[in-house]
Amino acid sequence: MTxxxxxxxxxxxxLLGYFLIQLTRDIIxxxxxxxxxxxxxxxxxxxxxxxxxxxxxxxxxxGVFLLATIFSLSLIDNEPNVINEKIIxxxxxxxxxxxxxRLTKDYKEGIGDRPWFDYxxxxxxxxxxxxxxxxxxxxxxxxxxxxTQVEGVDEGDVLKTDGYNIFYAxxxxxxxxxxxxxxxxxxxxxxEIDLKDTYVDALYLTxxxxxxxGYYYNYYPYYSEFAIDYxxxxxxxxxxxxxxxxxxxxxxKTTLELEYSLTTDTNFYEHRLIDNTLFLVSRKNTYDEEVxxxxxxxxxxxxxxxxxxxxKDIYHFDERRSYSMTVLTGLNLKDFTRNSQAxxxxxxxxxxxxxxxxxxxxxxxxxIFSSKTKTxxxxxxxxxxxxxxxxxxxxxxxxxxxxxxxMDEYDNNLxxxxxxxxxxxxxxxxxxxxxxxxxxxxxGSITENLGEPGETIRSVTYHEDVAYVVTFLQIDPRYMIDLxxxxxxxxxxxEKITGYSTYLHVWNKDEGSTEVVGFGxxxxxxxxxxxxxxxxxxxxxxxxxxxxxxxxxKNSSWIHTSAVFDPKAIMVSPEYNIFAFPISVxxxxxxTNKYLVFTIDFNKExxxxxxxxxxxxxxxxxxxYFPLERGTFIEQTGNDPFKFIYVFSNQGLIxxxxxxxxxxxxxxxxx
Amino acid sequence: MIKIIWNRDDFNKVKDEISxxxxxxxxxxxxxxxxxxxxxxxxxxxxxxxxxxxxSLMYESYQVLFATTDGFVQINLKEINYFESFGDEIHMHLxxxxxxxxxxxxxxxxxxxxxxxxxxxxxxxxVNLLKIRFIRTMANTxxxxxxxxxxxLEVSRSFVKSFKNALGVQK
Numbered sequence: 080m081t082x083x084x085x086x087x088x089x090x091x092x093x094l095l096g097y098f099l100i101q102l103t104r105d106i107i108x109x110x111x112x113x114x115x116x117x118x119x120x121x122x123x124x125x126x127x128x129x130x131x132x133x134x135x136x137x138x139x140x141x142g143v144f145l146l147a148t149i150f151s152l153s154l155i156d157n158e159p160n161v162i163n164e165k166i167i168x169x170x171x172x173x174x175x176x177x178x179x180x181r182l183t184k185d186y187k188e189g190i191g192d193r194p195w196f197d198y199x200x201x202x203x204x205x206x207x208x209x210x211x212x213x214x215x216x217x218x219x220x221x222x223x224x225x226x227t228q229v230e231g232v233d234e235g236d237v238l239k240t241d242g243y244n245i246f247y248a249x250x251x252x253x254x255x256x257x258x259x260x261x262x263x264x265x266x267x268x269x270x271e272i273d274l275k276d277t278y279v280d281a282l283y284l285t286x287x288x289x290x291x292x293g294y295y296y297n298y299y300p301y302y303s304e305f306a307i308d309y310x311x312x313x314x315x316x317x318x319x320x321x322x323x324x325x326x327x328x329x330x331x332k333t334t335l336e337l338e339y340s341l342t343t344d345t346n347f348y349e350h351r352l353i354d355n356t357l358f359l360v361s362r363k364n365t366y367d368e369e370v371x372x373x374x375x376x377x378x379x380x381x382x383x384x385x386x387x388x389x390x391k392d393i394y395h396f397d398e399r400r401s402y403s404m405t406v407l408t409g410l411n412l413k414d415f416t417r418n419s420q421a422x423x424x425x426x427x428x429x430x431x432x433x434x435x436x437x438x439x440x441x442x443x444x445x446x447i448f449s450s451k452t453k454t455x456x457x458x459x460x461x462x463x464x465x466x467x468x469x470x471x472x473x474x475x476x477x478x479x480x481x482x483x484x485x486m487d488e489y490d491n492n493l494x495x496x497x498x499x500x501x502x503x504x505x506x507x508x509x510x511x512x513x514x515x516x517x518x519x520x521x522x523g524s525i526t527e528n529l530g531e532p533g534e535t536i537r538s539v540t541y542h543e544d545v546a547y548v549v550t551f552l553q554i555d556p557r558y559m560i561d562l563x564x565x566x567x568x569x570x571x572x573x574e575k576i577t578g579y580s581t582y583l584h585v586w587n588k589d590e591g592s593t594e595v596v597g598f599g600x601x602x603x604x605x606x607x608x609x610x611x612x613x614x615x616x617x618x619x620x621x622x623x624x625x626x627x628x629x630x631x632x633k634n635s636s637w638i639h640t641s642a643v644f645d646p647k648a649i650m651v652s653p654e655y656n657i658f659a660f661p662i663s664v665x666x667x668x669x670x671t672n673k674y675l676v677f678t679i680d681f682n683k684e685x686x687x688x689x690x691x692x693x694x695x696x697x698x699x700x701x702x703x704y705f706p707l708e709r710g711t712f713i714e715q716t717g718n719d720p721f722k723f724i725y726v727f728s729n730q731g732l733i734x735x736x737x738x739x740x741x742x743x744x745x746x747x748x749x750x
Numbered sequence: 751m752i753k754i755i756w757n758r759d760d761f762n763k764v765k766d767e768i769s770x771x772x773x774x775x776x777x778x779x780x781x782x783x784x785x786x787x788x789x790x791x792x793x794x795x796x797x798x799x800x801x802x803x804x805x806s807l808m809y810e811s812y813q814v815l816f817a818t819t820d821g822f823v824q825i826n827l828k829e830i831n832y833f834e835s836f837g838d839e840i841h842m843h844l845x846x847x848x849x850x851x852x853x854x855x856x857x858x859x860x861x862x863x864x865x866x867x868x869x870x871x872x873x874x875x876x877v878n879l880l881k882i883r884f885i886r887t888m889a890n891t892x893x894x895x896x897x898x899x900x901x902x903l904e905v906s907r908s909f910v911k912s913f914k915n916a917l918g919v920q921k
Contacts, residue, residue, distance in 0.1 A: 101889075112884075112885050112917060115867075118802060120807075121806065121880045123880075123883055123898055130884055
């Protein structure tokens with residue numbers, strides 16, 4: 080409820096109280112007057128009804144207004160008071176256009192909390208993961224899939240495989256290469272899907288479908304301010320992007336026919352696939368003339384259906400005004416049923432497991448003397464079988480969350496690491512959903528000694544009741560935190576080595592011993608980054624091994640890899656002992672793109688042998704920059720066994736035969 | 751039993767009215783009451799009622815002498831609505847919008863009329879309580895009086911207490 084409405088109710092209540100007191104006093108005075116006059120034997124003709132009507136007019140009017148205000152508020156705000164058998168205190172449906180416009184169009188910057196605009200404008204998620212990626216067996220073929228944060232929750236990527244086909248969307252080429260993997264392990268380019276103006280954000284694969292999540296820009300011309308007729312394009316002097324349009328295209332995996340499409344008036348910002356249900360998180364700006372999110376669906380040959388989200392499905396948090404809304408959509412890829420809801424407020428990052436979704440938004444609160452960075456976290460329940468998302472609770476923590484890997488849910492408790500500037504301070508919080516109300520409450524925290532003074536967080540990973548937090552200023556303390564008692568998180572130790580990891584992967588966890596593989600930067604004693612570093616460590620056993628790629632070595636003047644900020648560029652499988660990523664080497668005007676495949680074996684007696692020398696799959700050098708974007712691994716067992724690693728750039732594919740230990744195939748997409 | 755001795759002429763004026771309201775026994779035996787008088791006997795239970803009735807008759811007949819600039823004038827109290835001081839002049843407002851200018855100061859009038867249904871309601875006003883139709887309370891603890899002739903007077907804050915006393919609200 081807004082402050083204005085509270086003020087109106089308070090004023091009306093005061094008026095009603097005043098008029099009632101006055102009326103009571105009038106009654107007392109006039110009764111005494113009547114008694115006095117009767118005692119004196121005088122009877123005065125009085126039109127009492129009219130008099131008392133006039134005297135009670137104020138009380139009546141203010142009472143009616145007060146009741147009307149309360150009644151209309153109860154109509155507006157009484158739903159949904161209970162969701163999931165929980166009393167909802169924070170989220171309320173906007174119900175009508177007027178409320179929605181008030182909470183969006185009237186938004187002014189600088190009033191109230193200020194969201195962080197720059198957060199969440201991201202290509203892909205950042206570092207580290209805790210569990211093995213989705214590696215699944217199908218018949219006699221096995222493969223290493225996309226690196227994901229949570230097992231069983233698939234994340235979209237530009238390359239997807241089911242072991243038999245590989246679907247690859249080269250960046251910014253608006254097409255999908257469809258390759259079939261034959262029984263000898265060779266790849267055959269069978270088809271290309273032309274997406275025209277639609278850029279590919281991510282691909283998903285189900286048993287039946289290829290799902291393409293894309294977007295296209297809406298360009299609008301600038302017109303000269305001196306133009307007389309604004310409709311004359313000749314007077315325009317350029318174009319600007321006003322908005323995105325998000326598109327989901329679902330193709331039959333076998334026939335590659337388009338069977339379903341969903342278009343919205345914003346881009347699909349984040350997404351996860353659980354079983355056969357796609358959960359989509361959109362971020363709609365409310366500057367648009369039509370504030371309600373728009374969905375246009377097209378199933379098969381049916382005519383397109385255009386729908387706006389109902390006002391009752393748009394929620395606000397305690398009248399908090401916002402310039403954007405978070406639109407949540409569950410799309411069942413079996414029958415294409417769709418459920419959507421929207422919540423006013425921004426979304427920067429998401430975390431999802433198979434039961435719950437968390438969205439975060441960072442904002443600054445301002446007081447007279449200081450400002451404070453805080454992050455709102457909203458928890459939703461995911462129902463994959465019905466493709467439904469239900470709001471559960473909201474809470475906030477101090478600091479900002481820079482990466483979705485900084486969050487994790489275990490035993491229904493959300494564990495989250497935050498950082499803040501001025502002064503730099505790192506914290507870990509454990510949040511629990513309240514049983515009765517829609518609140519996320521902090522039940523445990525570490526607010527001190529997480530990082531040396533000035534050290535910021537570089538990567539976080541969780542594995543069950545253990546968290547690893549890497550902070551960095553000049554050296555890399557890797558904190559191991561015991562979360563077995565969520566109410567009393569405990570820092571167990573801090574291993575200090577040079578450099579810092581941006582990606583951590585729990586390789587294996589035995590009783591009392593955890594093997595962790597990290598990838599990130601190597602630094603010198605002054606904290607300056609000098610190269611990339613792969614580390615393998617078991618802190619409990621005191622084992623540590625590393626492999627360093629210096630930025631500048633004898634043969635190269637520059638090395639770059641996207642794996643330090645994009646975990647999906649890393650192919651990782653403890654099952655196959657593989658840790659692989661692409662690098663680009665620039666030397667004397669020539670780019671050489673390589674894919675490094677490391678074997679990691681913690682069973683080696685000599686710690687120096689834990690990380691092997693890398694297998695290098697190298698693309699032909701070029702004067703143009705055509706980086707290797709992704710790699711995948713497919714193994715076939717049985718009569719015709721093969722074991723291949725396929726690496727992709729927008730120029731082509733290289734298939735490396737791991738049995739013959741040689742390049743088995745080079746496929747040029749340009750021929 | 752209550753015994754009332756009344757002027758025969760006065761009684762005759764209200765004989766019908768009093769007979770219709772009360773069960774009375776009239777005594778006009780010359781051996782018991784003088785010729786110009788008449789005796790009434792009525793039950794004890796009618797005491798309060800007959801008292802009010804008689805007070806009403808008295809009010810109807812009360813007449814007071816007031817000094818004016820032109821001499822004295824005898825006015826029936828039931829005709830007076832209120833007194834108002836206007837500079838050095840005291841205006842006596844009567845029914846039918848009649849006004850008489852008096853020579854007596856307001857405080858003397860207040861004292862003179864204190865036994866009747868008159869009370870001071872401000873520095874410049876004395877009002878006849880039996881001419882008030884309604885009382886309205888106001889925001890600043892003042893009172894507004896609506897008189898039967900449609901005029902409005904204000905009871906200023908410092909006189910509210912004495913007004914209460916006059917009405918018997920507060921002793």
